Amino acid sequence: MLERGYTAVLTLMERAIGHARRLYTRKKLSNNPHLNFQICVIVGCVLILTFVLSVTYYLDDLDRIEVRIQEGELGEPRTRIPDLLLKEYHERLSVINGYDRFTSFPISNKYLAESNTDYQRINLKTFGGVVDKSNGDAEQVTCNDLKFEDNVDVSKQQYIGFDLEVFLEKLHQIEPYSELIKKGRDHFNAMKMDDEEDELEGAEEVIEEDKLDEYKKWLRFGGSSVWLPEYNIHYMVSRVFYSPSGIPNRAFVSFLYIQIFDSDWNELPAGTALDLPFEDKMRAVQPRMHGLFQGWTTEKFLNFKKTSFPQILPIPFDYELEQFSNKYYFGPEDPRVVLRRNPLGFTEPIIVFNMKAMKLTKRVMHIYIPFSNDLKILKKRNERFAHIEKNWTPLMGLHDISLTKVKFVYSFEPLEVLECDVYSGNCDIIQKPEKDDYDYFGDLRGGTQLIELPLFSTDSLPPVLSSKFQLPQDRKVYIGWARTHLNECGCGDSMYRPNFIALIEDYDAVKNTYAYHISDISGYVDFNVEITPWFPDQVNELVSGMSGQCIGRSVLIPNSIAYWEVDSVVMNGRTYSRQDLKDMTELEGERESFLFNDPMGITLSSGDRDVRIVHVKGLLDYVLKLPSLYSEKRSSEDGDPFNVECARRASEEYCRIYAIDHDAAIL
Numbered sequence: 053m054l055e056r057g058y059t060a061v062l063t064l065m066e067r068a069i070g071h072a073r074r075l076y077t078r079k080k081l082s083n084n085p086h087l088n089f090q091i092c093v094i095v096g097c098v099l100i101l102t103f104v105l106s107v108t109y110y111l112d113d114l115d116r117i118e119v120r121i122q123e124g125e126l127g128e129p130r131t132r133i134p135d136l137l138l139k140e141y142h143e144r145l146s147v148i149n150g151y152d153r154f155t156s157f158p159i160s161n162k163y164l165a166e167s168n169t170d171y172q173r174i175n176l177k178t179f180g181g182v183v184d185k186s187n188g189d190a191e192q193v194t195c196n197d198l199k200f201e202d203n204v205d206v207s208k209q210q211y212i213g214f215d216l217e218v219f220l221e222k223l224h225q226i227e228p229y230s231e232l233i234k235k236g237r238d239h240f241n242a243m244k245m246d247d248e249e250d251e252l253e254g255a256e257e258v259i260e261e262d263k264l265d266e267y268k269k270w271l272r273f274g275g276s277s278v279w280l281p282e283y284n285i286h287y288m289v290s291r292v293f294y295s296p297s298g299i300p301n302r303a304f305v306s307f308l309y310i311q312i313f314d315s316d317w318n319e320l321p322a323g324t325a326l327d328l329p330f331e332d333k334m335r336a337v338q339p340r341m342h343g344l345f346q347g348w349t350t351e352k353f354l355n356f357k358k359t360s361f362p363q364i365l366p367i368p369f370d371y372e373l374e375q376f377s378n379k380y381y382f383g384p385e386d387p388r389v390v391l392r393r394n395p396l397g398f399t400e401p402i403i404v405f406n407m408k409a410m411k412l413t414k415r416v417m418h419i420y421i422p423f424s425n426d427l428k429i430l431k432k433r434n435e436r437f438a439h440i441e442k443n444w445t446p447l448m449g450l451h452d453i454s455l456t457k458v459k460f461v462y463s464f465e466p467l468e469v470l471e472c473d474v475y476s477g478n479c480d481i482i483q484k485p486e487k488d489d490y491d492y493f494g495d496l497r498g499g500t501q502l503i504e505l506p507l508f509s510t511d512s513l514p515p516v517l518s519s520k521f522q523l524p525q526d527r528k529v530y531i532g533w534a535r536t537h538l539n540e541c542g543c544g545d546s547m548y549r550p551n552f553i554a555l556i557e558d559y560d561a562v563k564n565t566y567a568y569h570i571s572d573i574s575g576y577v578d579f580n581v582e583i584t585p586w587f588p589d590q591v592n593e594l595v596s597g598m599s600g601q602c603i604g605r606s607v608l609i610p611n612s613i614a615y616w617e618v619d620s621v622v623m624n625g626r627t628y629s630r631q632d633l634k635d636m637t638e639l640e641g642e643r644e645s646f647l648f649n650d651p652m653g654i655t656l657s658s659g660d661r662d663v664r665i666v667h668v669k670g671l672l673d674y675v676l677k678l679p680s681l682y683s684e685k686r687s688s689e690d691g692d693p694f695n696v697e698c699a700r701r702a703s704e705e706y707c708r709i710y711a712i713d714h715d716a717a718i719l
Contacts, residue, residue: 133332133353141354145329145398148282153512154630156281158615159651159667160315167667171205172580177702178552179695180572180680195698200572202674207667209581210317212288212655214272214362214663218322219292219309222364229307229364232371233294236304239373240296268298272309275655275663276389276500276612278401283326286313286614288655289365289387289403290663300586300660301605306383308365308405310422317665325360329398330423354396365403365422370410382408384418388612390446390501392474395455402458402474404430406442416441419458419477428477430460432470435481439491444470445498447530447555449509461502461555461568464534465494465696469568482566495537496573496696499610502532502555506616506650507672513618514636520643521676524684526559529571531675533610533654536576536703542711543602544586549576549706550610550656551699554675558686570693571680575702579666583608584659601714607659614653614665618672622647648672 133141159167179198224230270292277288293306312320332355371382387405394400403420409429414437417430430444431437447459447469456475459482462468466485472478503509507518508528523529533550541547552574558567586604620629624645628636650672655665675681 133355138353141329141356142397144327144356145354148329148398151282153281154634156284157619158279158281158286158315158617158653159317163316164619164651167207170208171667171669172208173203174206174577174580175201176204176552176574176577176674177201178554178572178574178678179698179702180678181683181695193694195694195701198695198698200678202677204668204670204674206579209579209656209664209666212275212313212317212663212665214290214292214309214311214319215322216267216270218362219270219364222362223307226364226366232305235373236294236296240304265298269295271295271298271300271303271661273300273657273660273662274386274609274611275657276387276403277313277614277653277655277665278389278391278612279615280391280399280401282399283312284315285320285326286315286317287389287401288313288614288663289389289401291385291387293383293385304380304382305371306381306385308367308384308387308403310361310363310365312361320361322362323360325358327356328359328423329354329356329394329396330400331355331394331396331421331426332424352396354398359423365420366425367407367420367427369407372410386442388446388498388501390448390458392458393455400424404444404446404458404460412437414439414441417444419472419474421474426475428475430472430477430479433478433480436490443493443498445532445534446501448501449504449528449530461498463493464496464498464553464570465693467568467570467693469566483568495700496534496551497537499535499550500533500613500654502530502553503613503616505529505531505672505675506618507648507676510617512630512634513621514633516637516639517621517633517646520639520641520646523681524558524686526561528557528559529675529681530555530557531616531671532613533577534573535609536700538700538703538707541704541707543707543714544604544606547576547606547707547710549578549608549703550654551575551703552577554678554680556680560686567686570696572678573695573699575699576706578608579654579656579668581608581656581658581664581666584661586659588659588661602711605659606710607657609657609660611655611657611663614655616650616652616671618648618650620649622649643676 178200179195180200181198223233272290272292275288275290277286279285280287288311290309290311291306292309293300293303295303312324312326314320331352334351334353336349336351365384367384369383371380384405384407387403389401389403391399392402400421400423403422404417405420406415406417408414409416412429416437418427419430420427430441443463445461445464447461457471457473460470460472460479462470466487467483468481468485469483470479471482472480507513507521508523532553532555534553535548536551537546537548539546552572553570554572556569556571559565560567583601583606585601586607618630620627621633622628623639624641627649648670650669652668652671653665654668655663657663
């Protein structure tokens, strides 16, 4: 951002000096005294711009306590690649992109066969339709009128672990991170020693306790994953944080940790290396202001580098040990990973997360491209930051035209949608709601990314199949799992659980505008998984009227849709694989006669202490039965999302029943 500012200031100065020279030449030729004033004004402007440039350089170099990963640790500055080598790189990329999309699948046949016996049927209830209270009939509509229910199958949960020793070894290889942890330990040990009555004995006890319980101070959760078919791996990013107290919501600092898994969800051995394409950049120097200054342009080109996994992402961030509020939370938090097609022709992950930006004195959203090590702050164009920026939900379609932009649901309540440039971080508002409080966002918040239905967004299924489920023109349907945050609803201080959500996008080709609405949404869904207590050590310490499960927070967060693909289709009682379907140009039967084998992997975290995955089947069949998908009523910013209120009521009822089942006091 500062580089853009420097370039803009230099450009203005160059134009001002050029104009002053022309005026001076005219003055010498015409002896016009009025030109003296204009020349003085221009010279004054140049001096002001010079001052601004100097101040921005000074502010950029303020002495702050920061963790900065030096460029030298990531590789030397690039120079132009010889044409012969560049040709080799493009040939290598062609081999990578030449994988068989019909046989590549996120979970192996062995894994599918073993998990088939572990599925349980659950009833999924959603509320569909947007009710406009401006018409007289809206008051008569009840939640029961909007309800749709059917069954889906859910597997048993599988925990996705990590080796703390490997993580710490990687951490200490990054010197700024390692030094930060050492400083943090010393700082918190000193704080504990101050609280001890006997400082000497207390210091020894604290230090010994820290050695014994060090593993309890490192927690990992928030695992978000995508499938990279080119490499047959699941690429997962999770948040690993250091909490001196061992309590999740008292973290000192967080790091982003990358692990890769095979199609059986086994982590590949430490040290596994992949030769990854990335977008390299080279600056070409251009003279400015008649040679007085230098500017630059950026040339992007394909390059490759070998990357070893697991990997701690080298995210730079600010920190301060002496916090007035004793609230730290430094480093990147709540990562979400999605895929994009790079303009150079390869698929790569992009990671979004929130992080304190201390120069802005706010928590704001960031976007990071790990293959290229490119980090940007996300910001609405021409608008200020909200008090806290977090929980943006990526909105991803596999066939999105733009290769340089990503859409986000900025907030669900009220519904606001942005489109952000990957390279600049600037975000334009696509749909903006009216709200009295600029900083307001409701209880329904981001969880997983929202992805387009695989029936309409994949090359592995023939168009003749999707034509059986014709949507209104220029409509896309996105599916995901949000979460609702309820305070004091019956169990603990607060409760978080996933909510199924369907978002409809309608494009108006005449106006070239997009409109969105939440077409369908469920109450709380827990996938029949175990909930990790907020204070695990107190789970059996009963308080009067309250079980250990309902002490503190009751948390289950959906982090990502790790994959959602159609493996086979049943038509008129016969099963067809993707291989069988790929050359089909005609299909007989109505849409009710088609059934899809569509495993979806959902990564979850509970108690802010773990990463797990469940697999869901039958969700595509469920979604394709929703009446709202085929309604000719277009999305609109008008009206009140009554179905969201119905989902909230269902979530509150879930919380009440959960509290009763766990012997908690009903508040």
